[in-house]
Amino acid sequence: MTEPIRWGILGASNFASEHMGPAIHMADNAELAALATSSPAKAAPFRAMQPRLRVHDSYDALLADPEIDAVYVPLPNHLHVEWTRKALEAGKHVLTEKPIAMRADEIDALIALRDKTGLLATEAYMIVHHPQWQRAREIVQSGELGTLTHVEGVFTYNNAEDTANVRNDPAKGGGGIPDIGVYTYGSTRWVTGQEPQEITHADLTFENGVDVIARVAARFDGFTAHFVNSMRLHPFQEMLFMGDAGWLRLTAPFNPIVFGEAKLEVRSNQGERMERFPSDWHYKTQVENFGKAIRVGADYPWSLEDARGTQAMIDAVFEKGGRG
Structure with a gap:
């Protein structure tokens, strides 16, 4: 031991x-x-x-x-x-x-x-430590959905009344994209194994120097993506991967248990099914995987290079839409 x-x-x-x-x-x-x-x-x-x-x-x-x-x-x-x-x-x-x-x-x-x-x-x-995301990646890369054509990602909440929150403070790196855009952007990259070729649209709304609503479109190799992230909308989250032979939807992709039960819904030419993950807690699994990587050299699913890829996408979004 x-x-x-x-x-x-x-x-x-x-x-x-x-x-x-x-x-x-x-x-x-x-x-x-x-x-x-x-x-x-x-x-x-x-x-x-x-x-x-x-x-x-x-x-x-x-x-x-x-x-x-x-x-x-x-x-x-x-x-x-x-x-x-x-x-x-x-x-x-x-x-x-x-x-x-x-x-x-x-x-x-x-x-x-x-x-x-x-x-x-x-x-x-x-999120990469949660089995719903590991299954999503496996299914998309298996070809069950056919040729991936489009990805839709939404993650929103409303902290307008919480003016002291660091997410509303530009001096502390606040903003909706740094806080939750990392999830819609990064999960798309991780599941597909691809980097965006171009940010085609970035409609950003700012308050007090931080982005509070972001509507972003991107083009990857072979598929498009559209993301909505906001700190001023009612809480909602969903990720949808669409191919010519099926689609996959995650209904509580980022805050399972808190937002709702982690469920992965698939409809494809192979049929329909719902995979459920009612009790998996990704924070605990993240800590355990970190320890395994240190003690026994186990693979760790998210590297600094992975983080850099998502941050590069965030940088490109701000370049396209401005920083307020």
Whole structure:
């Protein structure tokens, strides 16, 4: 039996306390060992999960902790590159929230540092760890849908009243595309194995310097794609892959359990079926896969190069539609 990965978390964000902290605590090969925060109140929910938790009063102090193997970085977007780099320089494996950078070329230095240190560094792109997405990729690439012709992706929510939310703050890398465009764009790339050839349309609506509604069209090799992402529309999410011999639809592709049951609906010349995934939790699986990659060299399904591809697409969307 391999030793568990001892995790430290930089910052006591709500997302970390509600999702990734519990995922690390529940994962089979992980130990929630330390947290960096100067706020005892923010540390409380983490201590409730793990009473032996060590709490450091600074990020640097946690990175200097010799009993930490891996660091999870849930900080605001504009801090991701800096603290990913510092974690690697401190000799820690690192899992950083998406988007790991604000521009694609910023990821190049992280790739070089990852290769130099031999440590695992990647973006917390949790959906590729969910079996509904692994099945979607398998089905699309198997040819069951025939020739893929079009992809439709929608992911929306409304945080207009939450003015203090970092997603509404341009200084902290806010915006709907960095937050949820990564899912519609990245999942299309991951399932098809293709990169966009051209962003053909980008109609972006901005408020206070952040994109709040994005209607984007792209052309890939052999198929087109259309995406709607918004922080000002009622919550909805769906991905649809359409071919000349069938189609595949995911009805809770990004927040399964929270938004609804993960279901994969297929209608093709081979018939109709519904595949259900009622209890799979991709945050926990992500942590476990990260540990397997470190301890036994298992393949990890999302690399810095994968993250760079999605960020390059985001950069192209902003180039086409403007940055507000």
